[in-house]
Amino acid sequence: MKSNTYLPALTGVRAIAAFxxxxxxxxxxxFPKPIFRILNEFHTGVTVFFVLSGFLICLRYYDSxxxxxxxxxxxxxxxxxxxxxxYLVLTLATFAFAWYIKDNAVYGGASYPIVLLLMNVFFVRxxxxxxxxxxxxxxxxxxxxxxxxFLAPLFFIRIKKNIKYLVYLPVGLISIGLLLVAIxxxxxxxxxxxxxxxxxxxxxxxRCIEFFLGIYLAMIALRDNKNSSRPKATLIxxxxxxxxxxxxxxxxxxxxxxxxxxxxxxxxxxxxxxxxGIALLFYGLISEKSxxxxxxxxxxxxxxxxxxxxxxxxxxxxxxxLTTDFCNKNxxxxxxxxxxxxxxxxxxxxxxxxxxxxxxxxxxxxxxxxLYKSIEEPMNLYIRRSSLLETKKG
Numbered sequence: 115m116k117s118n119t120y121l122p123a124l125t126g127v128r129a130i131a132a133f134x135x136x137x138x139x140x141x142x143x144x145f146p147k148p149i150f151r152i153l154n155e156f157h158t159g160v161t162v163f164f165v166l167s168g169f170l171i172c173l174r175y176y177d178s179x180x181x182x183x184x185x186x187x188x189x190x191x192x193x194x195x196x197x198x199x200x201y202l203v204l205t206l207a208t209f210a211f212a213w214y215i216k217d218n219a220v221y222g223g224a225s226y227p228i229v230l231l232l233m234n235v236f237f238v239r240x241x242x243x244x245x246x247x248x249x250x251x252x253x254x255x256x257x258x259x260x261x262x263x264f265l266a267p268l269f270f271i272r273i274k275k276n277i278k279y280l281v282y283l284p285v286g287l288i289s290i291g292l293l294l295v296a297i298x299x300x301x302x303x304x305x306x307x308x309x310x311x312x313x314x315x316x317x318x319x320x321r322c323i324e325f326f327l328g329i330y331l332a333m334i335a336l337r338d339n340k341n342s343s344r345p346k347a348t349l350i351x352x353x354x355x356x357x358x359x360x361x362x363x364x365x366x367x368x369x370x371x372x373x374x375x376x377x378x379x380x381x382x383x384x385x386x387x388x389x390x391g392i393a394l395l396f397y398g399l400i401s402e403k404s405x406x407x408x409x410x411x412x413x414x415x416x417x418x419x420x421x422x423x424x425x426x427x428x429x430x431x432x433x434x435x436l437t438t439d440f441c442n443k444n445x446x447x448x449x450x451x452x453x454x455x456x457x458x459x460x461x462x463x464x465x466x467x468x469x470x471x472x473x474x475x476x477x478x479x480x481x482x483x484x485l486y487k488s489i490e491e492p493m494n495l496y497i498r499r500s501s502l503l504e505t506k507k508g
Contacts, residue, residue, distance in 0.1 A: 115335045115400070118174070123399040124166060125419035126410030131166070132422040134159030135252070136429045136478075140471045155362040155374055158355075158388055160255050161324055163426075165392045167259055168328020171266050173335060179270040186267065187503040193263045195497035197423075200490045201256060204427050205234050205249050211432040222248040243305030243312040250431055254316055261318035262325050269329070280330055284322045291319030314381045324389040331393045340401055348398025348406060354391025358383040418479065421486035428485075429478055437481070441473040 138156035145153065175189065209231050212220035221227050222245055233239040234249035240257025247254065272279040291314075294307040307313055314320035361383040362374030374380040399407050409415065418425075428434060445466055452460060 115173070115338065121400055122411040122416055123407045124170070124396065124410075126412070126415035127162065127166065127396070127399070127419070128422040129415055129418035129425075130410070131159035131162035132426045132429070133475075134162070135426060136475060137471075139430050140474070142467055142471075144465075144467065151363045152359065154367075154372075155359050157373065157375060158359060158362075158384060161384055161388050162392055163255065164258065164262075164321055164324035165328040165331075165389050165396065167262060168325035169332045169335075169393075169396060170328075171263065172270065172329040172332035175267065176270050176274075176329075176332060176336065179267050179274075181267060181271055184504075189267065190263075191500075191503045192498060193260075194502070195494045197256065197259065197263075199493040199497070200424055200427060200485070201250070201253060202235065203489065204431070204433075205231070205253070208250050208431055209234075220249060224248070240316065241306055242303075243308045243316070245304060246312075246316055250427055252426060252430060258316070258318045258321055262322075265318075266325075269326075273329070273333075280326060284326045287319045287322045291317060294319070311376060311381070314385060315375065321385060323385055324392075327389045327393045328396075331397055334397070335400055338401065342402045345398055345402045345404035345406070347394045348402050348404050351391045351393070351395030351398055354394060355388060356391075358388035358391055361387070417483060417486075421479070421482040421490075424485045424490060425478060425482040428482065433481065434474065434478060437477050438470070438474050441470050441477065445470055445473065 134156040137153050138159070141150060141153040141156075143150060179185070208220060209227060211217070213227065221230055224230055224245070230239065230245065230248050233242075233245060234253065237257045237260045239245040239248055240254045269279070269283055272283065291307070292310070295310055295313050298307045299309055305312065307317070318325075362380045365371065365374035365377045365380055367373075371377055375384055398404065399410065410419075449461060449466055452458070
């Protein structure tokens with residue numbers, strides 16, 4: 115496979131991953147228990163993103179990687195173009211909106227919003243358990259992503275010299291994370307690497323296996339041009355993913371364990387078993403013909419996948435809140451009107467809460483597509499074509 119090969123099915127996967135996280139956050143205790151427990155563990159969409167990042171970055175840069183100033187500057191510029199513009203816009207808007215309505219929840223209870231704003235802008239907040247959900251709350255995952263982006267070229271150089279570093283590097287990173295926890299768990303510094311649960315769930319040192327499995331998959335794909343009509347890897351990957359989520363669902367929920375993820379079995383399932391299944395599924399999607407690949411490659415899934423980064427950033431936060439309030443008000447009025455007209459078939463078929471979730475889901479997708487076409491895509495192309503970080507000649 116060529117490094118510049120476009121894989122539409124994996125673009126569609128991005129949409130599915132973002133939708134999983136959406137339904138995880140909009141889960142309702144009123145749902146039937148099996149559905150509630152499954153959606154409760156749909157945070158696993160983030161794991162899909164991490165494996166996909168490892169795969170795509172390796173696919174695009176592994177063979178061409180050079181540790182030279184010019185190459186690295188261009189690489190970083192491309193990463194900035196992809197991630198930063200929309201994140202910066204939404205972060206500034208989130209803090210401005212929080213200041214306007216006096217919403218201290220965005221600050222995580224802290225009394226220094228300017229410092230927190232800078233921590234969010236420069237992706238620093240993700241290293242602190244106390245601050246990880248400040249600003250654009252789900253943006254904690256971008257700290258993990260950025261750590262990988264900066265270190266990936268160094269990883270590729272080491273792996274090229276010795277394939278065993280595919281194992282040595284994640285083991286070393288996890289060891290560094292545990293060492294930081296051993297040191298800083300006894301230091302009162304806003305829970306910087308304050309405990310093992312935080313380290314394994316919210317930092318790159320704890321989540322690195324997901325990226326390295328993506329790297330390993332890309333190395334196979336770069337040298338494998340097979341295209342099978344039997345979706346063997348696709349099915350095996352899906353089964354392993356189902357098992358991993360099932361293991362998390364089997365963990366009893368308590369006041370302190372609100373998700374199966376917050377347990378040793380949940381961490382093992384999410385950080386190791388699940389990524390293996392995801393990597394196998396990805397391999398199937400790029401090498402095997404199946405109805406899943408066909409569906410994920412459709413034009414609808416393609417545009418939803420391309421706008422999924424924005425959808426992920428806005429599915430909770432002030433845009434989501436405004437959308438939810440708007441939908442809630444209109445749905446209440448709609449159901450009142452139907453009651454007055456003695457129309458009962460819709461209320462018997464779908465509850466107001468489910469209609470609200472579906473309405474918010476559709477509207478946020480439409481907003482995401484508009485923002486992608488009007489801001490994200492043009493800014494991405496502009497930065498990539500600009501002279502940002504490049505040394506001017508003459």
